[in-house]
Amino acid sequence: MNKSRKKITVLDFGSQYAHLIAKRLRMSGYYSEIALPSSPLSAFENTAGIILSGGPSSVYEKNIPEFNSEIFSLEIPMLGLCYGHQLMSSASGGKVSKALTGEFGIARLENKGCPQSPLFKDIAFPAQVWMSHQDEVTKTAPDFEVIGFTKDCKFAAVQDLSKKRFGLQFHIEVKDTTDGNKILENFAKICNMEKNWDNDTVLDIILNDIRSAAKDKKVLLFLSGGVDSTVAFALLNKALGQDRVLGLHIDNGFMRLNESEQVAKQYRSFGFNNFIVEDAGKTFLKAVQGLTDPQKKRMAVGETFIAVRNEVVSKQHLNEDEWLLAQGTLYPDIIESGGTENSKTIKTHHNRVAGIQKLIEKGLIIEPLKDLYKDEVRSIGKKIGLSDHLVMRHPFPGPGLSINVLCSDAKFTKKDKEEFEKASEELSSIALDMFCEKCSASMEKYVLPVKSVGVQGDFRTYKFPAALSFEKQEGGYYHIPKNYDKLEKASSLITNNCSYINRCIIRLWQNPAVSDGDLKLQEGYCDKNRLDQLRQADDAVLTELQNTGWYNRIFQHLTISLPYASSKNRTSFVLRPVFSEDVMTARFARLPHEILLSIVKKISELPFTDAIFFDLTNKPPATFGWE
Numbered sequence: 001m002n003k004s005r006k007k008i009t010v011l012d013f014g015s016q017y018a019h020l021i022a023k024r025l026r027m028s029g030y031y032s033e034i035a036l037p038s039s040p041l042s043a044f045e046n047t048a049g050i051i052l053s054g055g056p057s058s059v060y061e062k063n064i065p066e067f068n069s070e071i072f073s074l075e076i077p078m079l080g081l082c083y084g085h086q087l088m089s090s091a092s093g094g095k096v097s098k099a100l101t102g103e104f105g106i107a108r109l110e111n112k113g114c115p116q117s118p119l120f121k122d123i124a125f126p127a128q129v130w131m132s133h134q135d136e137v138t139k140t141a142p143d144f145e146v147i148g149f150t151k152d153c154k155f156a157a158v159q160d161l162s163k164k165r166f167g168l169q170f171h172i173e174v175k176d177t178t179d180g181n182k183i184l185e186n187f188a189k190i191c192n193m194e195k196n197w198d199n200d201t202v203l204d205i206i207l208n209d210i211r212s213a214a215k216d217k218k219v220l221l222f223l224s225g226g227v228d229s230t231v232a233f234a235l236l237n238k239a240l241g242q243d244r245v246l247g248l249h250i251d252n253g254f255m256r257l258n259e260s261e262q263v264a265k266q267y268r269s270f271g272f273n274n275f276i277v278e279d280a281g282k283t284f285l286k287a288v289q290g291l292t293d294p295q296k297k298r299m300a301v302g303e304t305f306i307a308v309r310n311e312v313v314s315k316q317h318l319n320e321d322e323w324l325l326a327q328g329t330l331y332p333d334i335i336e337s338g339g340t341e342n343s344k345t346i347k348t349h350h351n352r353v354a355g356i357q358k359l360i361e362k363g364l365i366i367e368p369l370k371d372l373y374k375d376e377v378r379s380i381g382k383k384i385g386l387s388d389h390l391v392m393r394h395p396f397p398g399p400g401l402s403i404n405v406l407c408s409d410a411k412f413t414k415k416d417k418e419e420f421e422k423a424s425e426e427l428s429s430i431a432l433d434m435f436c437e438k439c440s441a442s443m444e445k446y447v448l449p450v451k452s453v454g455v456q457g458d459f460r461t462y463k464f465p466a467a468l469s470f471e472k473q474e475g476g477y478y479h480i481p482k483n484y485d486k487l488e489k490a491s492s493l494i495t496n497n498c499s500y501i502n503r504c505i506i507r508l509w510q511n512p513a514v515s516d517g518d519l520k521l522q523e524g525y526c527d528k529n530r531l532d533q534l535r536q537a538d539d540a541v542l543t544e545l546q547n548t549g550w551y552n553r554i555f556q557h558l559t560i561s562l563p564y565a566s567s568k569n570r571t572s573f574v575l576r577p578v579f580s581e582d583v584m585t586a587r588f589a590r591l592p593h594e595i596l597l598s599i600v601k602k603i604s605e606l607p608f609t610d611a612i613f614f615d616l617t618n619k620p621p622a623t624f625g626w627e
Contacts, residue, residue, distance in 0.1 A: 008191060009047045011037045013055030013065050013083050016455065020584050021051055021081070021173040021184075023373055026202075028181060029195030030188045038066040041074065049077040049191030052084025054171065056459050058135050059083070059090045060097070077164035077190045079119075082133055085167035089158065092141030092165075101152040103131035104456055104621045105492045106176060109148045109156055117147040117159050119166050121186050128178040129156075129170035130585060132456070132620045136169060164190060174585040176618075202376075203383060206368050210239040213366045214324060220313070221326040222305060223247035223275055225255075225263030226396040228328030228369060231381040233272070235368045236326060238384055242274040246318075250308055252301070253281025254400030254531065257539040266390060276316075280308045284402075288526045292407040294453065294627035297526065301399040326366040330373060330583070374555075374583050394542075394556045395583075401534050402526050403627040406450055408563040410523040416449075423447045423464045423500035430494055432468075434486045442471035442479070447501065449521045450562055452626035454502030455619065465503035466494050467613065476512040476604065477597075480614075484590040491588075491616040503622045505574060505613040509600050514566045514610050522570075524563030530571065533608050534561045537573050540602040544595060545577075554589040555580040560626045565610040572611040573603055578624055586619040 008025055012018040012034050025032040035043055037052070044050070050071065057064045072078075072091060080088035086096040108126040129150070137155040140146060144167070148157030156169045166187070172180035219236055223229050236245045247267070251260040264277055287304040291297045313320060369377055374395065381391035397403065412420070424447045435443065447464045454461040468490065471479040481487055491504035510519075524530060538559040545551040560574040575596075577589035591599075600612050615622070 005031050005196060006046050006048050006193065008032045008049045008051060008188065008193060009035050009044060010051045010053055011035055011039075011071075011084070013037055013053050013087075014057065015054035015082065017081075017171055017173050017584055018053035018055075019371070020373065021053060023376065024173050024181060024184055025188065026197045027376075028185055028188070029197050030193050031197040036066075037071075038068050039071075040068065041070055044071070044074060044076075047074075047076060048193050049079070049187060050074070051187070052078065052080040052087060054082030054084060054132070057083060058096075058098075059086045060135075075163075077187065078166070079187050080165075080167040081171060081173070082169060085158070085169055086135060086137055088165060088167050089137045089141050089144065089155075092144065092160070094137055094141035094144065095139035096135055097138045099134055099136040099153070102134040102456075102496060103150070103152055104133075104496055105131065105618050107131045107150040107153070107156075107170065109150055109170065111148045111157075114147045114149075115145055117157075117161075117166070118190055119157075119159065119183060119186050120147065123179045123182060128176065129172075130174045130176040130180075131170050133169060134456075137167070171585075175581040176585055176587065199379060199383060203380060206235060206380070207239045210236060210366060210368055214240055214244070217324050218244045218246065218322055219324050219326045219366055220246050220248055220309070220318070222309070222328070222398065223249040223263075223267075224328070224396060224398050224400075225249060225259065225266075226328070226398075227374070227381070227391055227393055228330055228377055228395070230328075230390050230393075231377050231384075231386065232326060232328040232368050233275075234381065234384055234386055236366075237272070237274070242272075245274055246316075247272065247275030248309065248312055249275060249277045250305065251277060251279045251281055252284040252304075252398075252400060252402075253528070254284065254301075254402040256396070256401065256542070257535045259396075259400075270387065270390065276312070278308060278312055280304075283308060285526075285528060288402060290525055292409050292525070294403070297402065297407070297627070298399060301402060305398065324366050326368070329367040329370050330377065375581050392552060394551070394554075401531055401538065403625055404538075404558055405524075405526045405530050405534055405561045406452070406563055406626055407525045408450070408521055408523060410521050410563070410568075412449065412521065419500050420447060420449060420464060423466075423498065426498040426500060427466050427494065430497060432490045432493065434489050435481060439470055439479070439481055444469040448505070448562070448564060450564055452503055452622070454617075454622045456502065456621045461502045461621070463500055463502040465505050465615075465617075466498070466501045467505050467507055468616075469507040476509050477600070478507050478509065480506065480508065480593060480596070482593065487616050488588070488618070492618070495617065495621045503615060503617040503626075505615050505617075507611065508575075508596070508614050509604050509612040511566075511604075511610045518566040519564055519572070519610060520566075522563045522565050522568045524568055524571070529569070530561055533571055533606070534559060534573075536606055537561070537603045537609070540606075541575065541599050544599045544602065548595050550591065550595060554578065555586065556624060557589075558625050560615075570608045570610045572613065573609065574613045574615055574626070575599065576615040576624070576626075578619070580619070580624075583624070584619075586624060588614075588616055588618060 022032040558576040580586035
C-alpha cells in the first residue's frame with residue numbers, strides 16, 4: 001500500500017470484526033489498515049486516528065494480546081471498541097470486571113442525562129446497537145465521562161474530549177448497529193480525514209497483486225461454483241488470461257441436487273471454457289466415513305481436496321514447477337480458523353488445513369479475495385461484468401452439504417449428560433412472559449440432545465439448542481406465533497442467560513406417528529443416504545424460496561440434518577435462513593408464515609422426516625451453520 005496515504009489504523013486484538021472495521025471505513029471512502037497492538041510507534045506514520053478492536057481476551061487476565069502502551073502517548077484521536085474500550089478504560093485508571101449479565105445481540109443505547117459527543121453527531125436515541133461481551137467497564141477512568149448506556153451496561157459509551165479518546169462497549173462495525181457507519185464517519189471527521197479510497201483502487205490492487213504473485217506461472221483454482229471461487233476465477237482470468245488459468249471443479253459428493261451440472265452449464269454460458277470437472281464423490285465419502293467431530297470432518301475434506309488436486313495434476317500432466325494453486329478464501333475464513341495472531345479458532349475451514357498452510361508458507365497459493373468480505377466480493381464481481389445469477393448465489397462453502405449433516409455415534413458421555421442436565425435446568429428457570437396467554441399456556445421448552453457450534457465473545461462455543469414448542473395442530477403442525485419480534489426476544493433471553501445453550505429453535509412440525517419420547521439421539525454419519533435425504537429437503541426449500549422471490553431477499557439458507565429421530569434411517573431438519581451483509585453477523589430471516597408452511601408441507605411429505613424446526617438464533621451467539 002502507499003505509505004504516504006493518510007489512514008486510520010485498526011489495532012487487531014483478535015476480534016472477529018477487526019477487519020470489518022477497516023472495511024467499513026474503506027467503503028465510506030477512508031483508507032484504513034490493520035496493525036498489531038504490539039507495533040512500534042514508527043508503524044503509525046501518516047495515521048490520523050486509531051481504532052482498538054474487540055477481542056476474545058479479558059483485560060484482567062495474564063495471557064492477553066501484547067500491547068505497546070506507548071501508543072496511548074500519541075496525540076491523535078482514538079476509539080476503543082469492546083475489548084479496546086475496556087483496555088483504554090483500564091489503562092486510564094478505570095476498572096473492568098465480569099459483567100453481571102453478558103450481552104449478545106441487539107441492545108438499545110440510551111443517552112438521557114449524558115453530555116453531548118461529536119461521536120454521536122446526528123444520531124437519534126435510543127439507538128440500536130450490537131453487543132457481544134461478557135466483561136464490562138465497572139468504573140470509569142478519572143478523565144472520562146459517560147455518553148451512553150444500555151439496560152445491562154452502565155458504561156456502554158465514554159469519552160475524554162480533551163484527548164479525543166472514545167470508548168464503546170458495542171460493535172459499530174456490524175450492520176445491526178444501525179448508525180454504525182455514521183459513528184465511524186463521525187470518528188473519521190474527528191480525525192480530520194478526507195475521503196481517499198474507492199472501488200477502482202481496490203480492483204487495481206487485486207489485479208496487480210495477482211500478476212505480482214503469479215509472475216510467469218500458471219494458476220490452478222479450486223472452483224466450487226460458489227460466489228467466492230467464481231469471482232476469484234474471473235479475476236484470475238482478467239489478470240492473467242484464460243490460457244494461464246485452469247479452474248478445477250471437484251464434485252465431492254457433497255453438492256446440492258444437480259449442482260455440478262448446473263455449475264458447468266453456467267460457466268460455459270458466460271464464456272469460461274478453461275475449467276474441468278472431476279468426480280471424486282467416493283473419495284470424499286470415504287475420507288469422512290465414521291467421523292463425528294466437526295473439526296476432524298472439515299480437516300478431512302480439506303486434505304482430500306489437496307489429494308484430489310494432486311491426482312488431477314498428475315492425470316493432466318501439469319508440470320508442478322509451472323503452476324500455483326489459487327483459492328477463493330475470504331477474510332472471515334481466516335479469522336474463524338484462528339489465522340490472525342490474536343484470534344481464537346471458531347471453526348477450521350477446509351482452505352486452512354495443514355496441507356494448504358504448507359503451500360501458503362512456500363508461496364504456492366494465490367488468494368485474490370483474502371482481504372475482502374462477501375459483499376465486497378459481490379461488488380467486485382459486478383464491477384468486472386459477472387451476471388447477478390453468478391454473484392448473487394447463496395454462499396456454498398467447499399465442504400458443501402457435508403457440514404450440514406450433523407453426525408453422532410449416539411453415545412452421551414458423562415460430561416455430555418452433566419451439561420445436558422445443566423442446560424435443561426437453566427432453560428426451565430427462564431420465564432418467557434412475552435407471549436400471549438394462549439401461547440404461554442401451550443408453550444413447552446426443552447433442550448435437544450445435539451450440540452452445535454456458536455461464537456460468543458469471540459470464542460467458539462459448542463453447546464445445546466433450546467427448543468420452543470407451541471400448540472399442536474392437525475397433521476403434526478405446531479402453532480407459530482405471528483410476532484417474530486417476540487420470538488427473537490425469547491431467543492436472545494435464553495442464549496444470554498444460559499451457559500450451556502447457544503441456539504434457540506422452534507418446532508414447526510412433527511410426524512404424528514412419532515411421540516416426543518420416540519425422538520432420540522441416533523447413530524448417524526455423513527454417508528450417501530443422509531446426504532441424499534438432505535439434498536431432497538434442501539432442494540424443496542430453495543425451490544420455494546426461488547418461486548416466491550425470497551431467494552434474493554435473504555443472504556443464505558442452510559438446511560441442517562440432525563441425528564435426532566425415531567430410528568437411525570430417519571432424520572429431523574432445521575431450517576436456517578439468515579440475513580447478513582458481511583458474514584460476521586447475521587439475523588435469522590423472518591420468512592412469511594405462508595412460505596414457511598409451504599416449505600414444511602413439502603419436507604414433511606418426504607418419507608424419512610420425523611421433525612422440522614426453525615432456527616431463531618442470530619449471529620452471535622450462533623454461527624450460520626451448525627458445524
